[in-house]
Structure formats: C-alpha cells, structure tokens
Amino acid sequence: MNAVTGFQPQDAGFEARVRDSFARQPAMELIGARLATVAPGLCEISLPKKPEITQQHGFVHGGVVGMIADSAAGYAAFSLFPANSTVLTVEYKLNLLAPADADLLLACGRVTRHGRTLTVCTLDVFAHRGGKVTPCATGLATMMCLLGRADAPR
Amino acid sequence: MNAVTGFQPQDAGFEARVRDSFARQPAMELIGARLATVAPGLCEISLPKKPEITQQHGFVHGGVVGMIADSAAGYAAFSLFPANSTVLTVEYKLNLLAPADADLLLACGRVTRHGRTLTVCTLDVFAHRGGKVTPCATGLATMMCLLGRADAPR
Amino acid sequence: MNAVTGFQPQDAGFEARVRDSFARQPAMELIGARLATVAPGLCEISLPKKPEITQQHGFVHGGVVGMIADSAAGYAAFSLFPANSTVLTVEYKLNLLAPADADLLLACGRVTRHGRTLTVCTLDVFAHRGGKVTPCATGLATMMCLLGRADAPR
Amino acid sequence: MNAVTGFQPQDAGFEARVRDSFARQPAMELIGARLATVAPGLCEISLPKKPEITQQHGFVHGGVVGMIADSAAGYAAFSLFPANSTVLTVEYKLNLLAPADADLLLACGRVTRHGRTLTVCTLDVFAHRGGKVTPCATGLATMMCLLGRADAPR
Numbered sequence: 001m002n003a004v005t006g007f008q009p010q011d012a013g014f015e016a017r018v019r020d021s022f023a024r025q026p027a028m029e030l031i032g033a034r035l036a037t038v039a040p041g042l043c044e045i046s047l048p049k050k051p052e053i054t055q056q057h058g059f060v061h062g063g064v065v066g067m068i069a070d071s072a073a074g075y076a077a078f079s080l081f082p083a084n085s086t087v088l089t090v091e092y093k094l095n096l097l098a099p100a101d102a103d104l105l106l107a108c109g110r111v112t113r114h115g116r117t118l119t120v121c122t123l124d125v126f127a128h129r130g131g132k133v134t135p136c137a138t139g140l141a142t143m144m145c146l147l148g149r150a151d152a153p154r
Numbered sequence: 155m156n157a158v159t160g161f162q163p164q165d166a167g168f169e170a171r172v173r174d175s176f177a178r179q180p181a182m183e184l185i186g187a188r189l190a191t192v193a194p195g196l197c198e199i200s201l202p203k204k205p206e207i208t209q210q211h212g213f214v215h216g217g218v219v220g221m222i223a224d225s226a227a228g229y230a231a232f233s234l235f236p237a238n239s240t241v242l243t244v245e246y247k248l249n250l251l252a253p254a255d256a257d258l259l260l261a262c263g264r265v266t267r268h269g270r271t272l273t274v275c276t277l278d279v280f281a282h283r284g285g286k287v288t289p290c291a292t293g294l295a296t297m298m299c300l301l302g303r304a305d306a307p308r
Numbered sequence: 309m310n311a312v313t314g315f316q317p318q319d320a321g322f323e324a325r326v327r328d329s330f331a332r333q334p335a336m337e338l339i340g341a342r343l344a345t346v347a348p349g350l351c352e353i354s355l356p357k358k359p360e361i362t363q364q365h366g367f368v369h370g371g372v373v374g375m376i377a378d379s380a381a382g383y384a385a386f387s388l389f390p391a392n393s394t395v396l397t398v399e400y401k402l403n404l405l406a407p408a409d410a411d412l413l414l415a416c417g418r419v420t421r422h423g424r425t426l427t428v429c430t431l432d433v434f435a436h437r438g439g440k441v442t443p444c445a446t447g448l449a450t451m452m453c454l455l456g457r458a459d460a461p462r
Numbered sequence: 463m464n465a466v467t468g469f470q471p472q473d474a475g476f477e478a479r480v481r482d483s484f485a486r487q488p489a490m491e492l493i494g495a496r497l498a499t500v501a502p503g504l505c506e507i508s509l510p511k512k513p514e515i516t517q518q519h520g521f522v523h524g525g526v527v528g529m530i531a532d533s534a535a536g537y538a539a540f541s542l543f544p545a546n547s548t549v550l551t552v553e554y555k556l557n558l559l560a561p562a563d564a565d566l567l568l569a570c571g572r573v574t575r576h577g578r579t580l581t582v583c584t585l586d587v588f589a590h591r592g593g594k595v596t597p598c599a600t601g602l603a604t605m606m607c608l609l610g611r612a613d614a615p616r
Contacts, residue, residue, distance in 0.1 A: 027215035030184065030206045052184045056305060061181035062228075062243045063221025070217045089216045090426060091450055093247035093401055093555045095582045095602055097575045112600055113559045117425065118398060118452070120557045120600065138574055138582065140557055140602055142399055142450065144426070151210060244580060245604055247401045247555055249428050249448055251421045266446055267405045271579065272552060272606070274403045274446065292420055292428065294403055294448055296553055296604065298580070335523035338492065338514045360492045364613060369489035370551045371532045375525025382524075397524045401555035459518060 007041035007111060011083040014040065018075045021151050025071070033068050035075070041111035043075035048104050060100035065107075065125050065137050069094055072109030073121035077143035078151075080114050086151040087143055094123065094139035102127030105136070112140075119143045161195035161265060165237040168194065172229045175305050179225070187222050189229070195265035197229035202258050214254035219261075219279050219291050223248055226263030227275035231297035232305075234268050240305040241297055248277065248293035256281035259290070266294075273297045315349035315419060319391040322348065326383045329459050333379070341376050343383070349419035351383035356412050368408035373415075373433050373445050377402055380417030381429035385451035386459075388422050394459040395451055402431065402447035410435030413444070420448075427451045469503035469573060473545040476502065480537045483613050487533070495530050497537070503573035505537035510566050522562035527569075527587050527599050531556055534571030535583035539605035540613075542576050548613040549605055556585065556601035564589030567598070574602075581605045 001008045011017065015038045022028060022035045028045075031053050037044040045068045047053070047060070055061040070092050078087040106126045113120045125137040155162045165171065169192045176182060176189045182199075185207050191198040199222045201207070201214070209215040224246050232241040260280045267274045277293035309316045319325060323346045330336060330343045336353075339361050345352040353376045355361070355368070363369040378400050386395040414434045421428045431447040463470045473479065477500045484490060484497045490507075493515050499506040507530045509515070509522070517523040532554050540549040568588045575582045587599040 021210050024210040025208070025215065026205055027207050027209060027218055051180055053181050054179070055181060056175050056178040057240070061179065061221065063217075063224045064181055066220045066224060066246075067215065067217025070220060074216075086211070089250050091247065091249040091399065091448075092220075093245065093602060095245040095574075095604065096243050097582060112557075113597065120559060122600075135575065138584075138602065140399075140555060140600065142557065245553065245602075247448060249420075249450065251428060266403075267443065274405060276446075289421065292430075292448065294401060294446065294553075296403065329518050332518040333516070333523065334513055335515050335517060335526055359488055361489050362487070363489060364483050364486040365548070369487065369529065370536075371525075371529025372489055374528045374532060374554075375523065378525045378528060394519070397558050399555065399557040400528075401553065403553040404551050 002040040005039050005041040007080055009040040009080055013083065014079045018079050022075065028071065031064055031067065038079060041076055041080050043072045043079060043109045045072045045107045046104060049102055060102065060105060062096050065100050065105065066094050068105065068107035069123040069125050069137055069139055070141065072107040073123045073141040074143055076109035076111050076121050077119040080111060081145045084148055084150065086146045086149050088146055090142040090144050092139055092141035094137055096137050098134055098136045100127055100136045102129045104128040117145060156194040159193050159195040161234055163194040163234055168233045172233050176229060182225065185218055185221065192233060195230055195234050197226045197233060197263045199226045199261045200258060203256055214256065214259060216250050219254050219259065220248050222259060222261035223277040223279050223291055223293055224295065226261040227277045227295040228297055230263035230265050230275050231273040234265060234273065235299045238302055238304065240300045240303050242300055244296040244298050246293055246295035248291050250291050252288055252290045254281055254290045256283045258282040271299060310348040313347050313349040315388055317348040317388055321391065322387045326387050330383060336379065339372055339375065346387060349384055349388050351380045351387060351417045353380045353415045354412060357410055368410065368413060370404050373408050373413065374402050376413060376415035377431040377433050377445055377447055378449065380415040381431045381449040382451055384417035384419050384429050385427040388419060389453045392456055392458065394454045394457050396454055398450040398452050400447055400449035402445050404445050406442055406444045408435055408444045410437045412436040425453060464502040467501050467503040469542055471502040471542055475545065476541045480541050484537065490533065493526055493529065500541060503538055503542050505534045505541060505571045507534045507569045508566060511564055522564065522567060524558050527562050527567065528556050530567060530569035531585040531587050531599055531601055532603065534569040535585045535603040536605055538571035538573050538583050539581040542573060543607045546610055546612065548608045548611050550608055552604040552606050554601055554603035556599055558599050560596055560598045562589055562598045564591045566590040579607060
C-alpha cells in the first residue's frame with residue numbers, strides 16, 4: 001500500500017502505463033501540459049502559462065483549467081486500474097474559485113473511492129505565481145474502468 | 155423578444171459584444187473553435203477535428219469538449235447581460251455521453267434561467283460525422299454577471 | 309417504441325415494477341410524495357406542500373426538492389432496465405432556480421442517454437401555485453443498472 | 463480565527479444564528495436530523511436511522527442523504543455570513559459512494575472558498591454502524607449570501 005495515498009495498485013507497472021497514455025494525448029501537448037507526479041490513486045499535471053491558452057482577460061482559459069483537472073482525475077483513477085484496461089470520464093463538475101492568474105497551474109487528481117466499475121476522484125487546481133499558491137478550481141469526477149479494452153493502439 | 159429563444163436582450167449590441175469577446179480568446183483559436191450562432195440566450199461553437207486536439211484513442215479530448223461547452227454556455231449567458239459587464243463561470247458539470255468521434259463538434263449553450271447576478275445554462279455537444287449527429291456531452295453551468303467590469307481591455 | 313419519449317422498454321411490465329418499487333420507499337411516504345406518470349424513460353412525482361416539509365422561510369425545503377428530483381430520475385432510468393435488476397444513483401447535480409413557493413411540486417425525470425451500465429437523466433422540478441407553473445430546479449443525474457440484483461425483498 | 467477551520471466569523475453570534483435557523487426547519491425535524499457541531503465554516507448534522515426515512519432496500523434514502531448534506535453545507539456557509547443575511551443554495555452535486563447502511567449518518571459541510579456573494583462548500587456524509595465509519599457520499603455545493611434579508615420571520 002502506498003504510504004501517502006493509502007492505495008495499493010493492482011498493476012505494478014501503473015506509472016509507466018499512465019505516462020505512456022499521457023504521452024499519446026496530442027491535446028495535452030497542444031496546451032503545453034506536463035505529467036508531474038504519478039502515485040497510486042494520485043496524479044498531478046503542471047501547465048506553464050503561455051499566451052495561446054488564455055481568455056479575454058489574459059488569465060488561463062477556464063476550459064483549459066478544466067482540461068488539466070479532468071486529465072489529472074482520469075489518470076489518478078487509471079493508476080489503480082488493472083493492466084488491460086482503459087479509462088473513460090463519465091462526468092465531472094468543476095467550481096472555478098478564482099481567475100487562473102498564474103505563471104504555472106498545478107492540477108491534482110485524487111481517488112476518493114475506487115470501485116470495480118466506477119471510481120470517484122476529487123480535482124483541485126492551484127495557481128502558482130511568484131511563490132504564492134492560490135486554489136483556483138475544485139471539483140469531483142466519476143471515472144469508468146473499461147476492462148479488456150487496451151488504452152494504447154495495437 | 156427573440157422568437158426562437160424567448161429572451162429579450164438588454165443590450166441591442168449583444169451579438170457584436172459576444173463576437174468581439176470570443177475573438178479575444180487565444181485559447182479558442184488554439185484549438186480551432188469558431189463562433190457559429192449567437193442569439194439572445196443562445197450560443198453555438200463549432201470545432202472541426204484536427205489531430206492536435208485528440209486524446210489517446212484518436213477522439214477529440216474530453217477536456218476540449220468541456221472547453222467549447224463551457225464557452226458556449228458563458229456566451230449564451232453573456233448575450234443577455236448589459237453592455238458594461240463581463241461573465242464569469244461559477245461552475246459547470248458535464249456528462250460525457252459518447253466518445254467525440256466526429257469530423258466536427260457543435261457545442262450549444264442555452265440559458266435556462268436568467269437572473270440579475272446568476273444565470274443557469276444547459277450545455278449540449280453534438281458530434282457530426284458523415285451526415286450523422288450524435289449527442290456526445292450534456293451539462294449544466296452557472297454563470298455570474300460582473301456589472302461595471304469591462305469584458306475588453308481598455 | 310413509446311411515441312412521446314422515444315424509448316422502447318426492455319420489460320413490458322416496467323410500469324408495475326416502478327410503481328411497486330416506489331411503494332416500498334417509506335421516505336417517499338414520509339414527505340407525502342406520489343408517483344404520477346410512468347412512461348418508458350420518464351417519471352413524474354408530485355408533492356403537495358405541507359408544513360412538515362418546509363424550511364425556515366416557509367417554502368418546501370431544497371433537500372426535499374432534491375429528494376423527489378433524484379427519485380424521478382431514478383425511476384425514469386429504472387423504467388428502461390430489464391426485469392431482474394435494481395437502480396443505484398451514482399451522482400446527481402441540481403441547480404435551484406427559484407424558491408419552492410408552491411401548493412404542489414412536480415418533479416420530472418427523463419432519460420437522456422440509456423446505456424447498458426449507466427443511464428443519464430435530466431431532472432426538472434416545477435412549482436405549481438394558483439394555476440401558475442414556475443421552474444424551481446433543474447439538474448442531471450447518472451444512474452447505474454445493477455443486473456441480477458432484485459429491487460424487491462424476497 | 464478558528465484554530466481548526468481557519469475561518470474568522472464576521473458575526474460573533476454565528477452559532478446561535480445557525481442553531482436558531484436550523485430549529486425553524488420543519489423538514490429537518492420530520493426526518494429526525496439534529497444539528498451537531500457548528501464552527502466557523504463548518505457544520506455537522508447527525509441523523510439516526512429510522513424506518514420512515516429508508517428506501518426499497520432498507521437503507522437510508524439517497525434523497526435524505528442529500529437533504530442533510532445540502533443543509534450541512536448551507537449552514538457551514540451561513541456561519542461565515544454577516545448577521546443580517548440569509549443563505550440560498552445555488553446548486554449542489556453529490557456522488558453516492560456506498561449505500562447508507564447505517565445506524566447513524568453524519569453529514570459534514572465545510573467551506574472551501576468564502577466570497578462576498580458566493581461560498582463554495584464540500585459535503586461529506588459518513589455512515590456509522592457498529593463502531594465502523596464508512597464514507598457514503600461526497601459532494602460540492604455553491605451557496606449564496608443574501609444580504610439585508612432576514613433569515614427569521616419578523
């Protein structure tokens with residue numbers, strides 16, 4: 001059992017599986033998101049600010065905040081899934097707490113309840129700016145495990 | 155009152171105001187989203203598929219689906235706001251109904267209840283592929299009107 | 309296929325199954341809720357106002373509004389399930405649009421997407437008062453079908 | 463500032479104000495809910511199981527779980543509001559994690575972000591049974607402060 005998250009992965013190769021899947025998401029590369037931490041039931045994605053991902057007030061677009069939050073939750077869940085499976089977002093809900101006025105965003109997904117079919121995760125996004133950290137979004141997501149369906153193309 | 159949506163805009167220049175705001179969102183340009191319809195209380199955003207916005211299975215990334223859904227809802231609400239205001243997403247919730255296996259996505263935001271401070275919108279995203287239309291996401295969003303705060307930079 | 313809802317029930321005895329399950333919910337009796345309409349993919353629950361179900365301003369309690377909304381969605385989904393199954397609420401989200409200032413509330417659950425495991429429903433609650441109907445809540449719910457598990461006690 | 467919750471109430475009489483408001487909610491009395499803890503930005507409501515509040519499988523009804531979760535969140539927010547105000551649930555989202563198979567439920571609402579108009583809270587409901595505690599629901603709620611509107615009847 002992982003000492004920090006309290007979860008025991010079913011697949012010892014969970015980290016490589018998550019990192020490999022993330023690397024196959026062109027949308028994450030488009031916005032410049034990077035996979036930071038992967039632990040059993042936990043995933044952190046970082047996103048440095050760049051002009052291309054902003055909205056009309058110059059902050060990171062709320063939809064981009066949602067993108068990294070959803071992905072962090074999906075990979076937090078996927079880390080606990082068995083080897084021959086893929087992950088599907090059933091639904092997510094996000095409260096935007098403050099404008100994403102940041103040099104760097106850090107999205108953190110954590111598994112709250114891991115079930116065989118459905119896994120519930122919390123999502124938190126923090127804005128880092130000049131050494132200061134501000135919560136900018138919080139949410140909940142329901143993820144589904146599709147057993148026997150490969151995450152990678154053959 | 156608009157015959158289709160049933161809403162009367164407070165600001166006759168609502169469409170120009172929405173289109174101008176959308177044009178100032180680099181994140182929408184990054185993913186290739188276009189503002190299609192704008193009506194009082196309604197906004198549609200279209201998104202042609204391109205490899206850069208996909209996930210590991212080759213479909214449009216769920217987070218990108220969320221981006222256009224959130225924006226469509228925000229601009230549906232903004233169309234009903236007074237001239238000197240801006241719009242803030244308080245929260246949104248999205249159910250992903252089917253993989254975004256499409257040549258083109260169409261996100262439709264509609265105002266359900268327009269209040270002075272808070273406006274509630276429904277979000278629907280449809281996948282268009284070879285003449286067939288499939289619902290791929292549905293949701294709800296709460297938008298806030300910030301009065302006296304310009305949407306555009308001075 | 310039902311002409312109004314567009315859904316074809318798998319179990320011809322769906323209405324009796326839904327009504328029988330509703331009748332076994334003491335919590336619905338406690339608040340005075342009644343099962344009005346049952347159709348394939350649709351369920352309506354009515355709730356006459358009584359002092360016991362109000363909050364501090366004399367309106368029907370928001371949590372009670374949520375109770376009938378959740379139940380209407382659950383039974384809308386259950387109407388499409390096979391005979392030997394039960395229904396589980398995975399999650400729901402509700403926006404309260406107006407105080408439940410009503411003589412009677414009507415909660416309407418409708419299936420949006422029916423899947424083998426998960427079914428997504430919309431929830432709407434309307435306040436009826438003196439011949440006037442006002443939307444008072446709207447939401448979304450995810451329901452799960454538990455196959456091979458009886459809804460009724462043996 | 464409260465040492466446990468980290469919030470400083472604006473109104474020193476917050477606890478009496480919350481307890482007085484709770485006592486004026488007949489719906490809470492109907493289900494048998496009791497106000498346990500009140501602290502700045504935190505509220506706990508307990509609910510002993512009784513047959514009247516169950517569903518068809520003999521567990522506490524999911525809608526009743528939602529009722530105490532919504533109320534706990536509302537009063538967590540209300541504890542931070544100024545004296546002459548009332549609280550309105552804008553929306554809430556609840557994931558049901560496990561059947562409420564309990565002798566006693568404990569709903570805990572905590573403020574995540576306190577704003578002048580909107581306050582975001584987390585909701586957690588725990589099932590207590592024979593000395594064992596199981597998380598049975600988790601969620602998020604958005605609460606609104608209505609300034610200058612009394613919570614109590616004149």
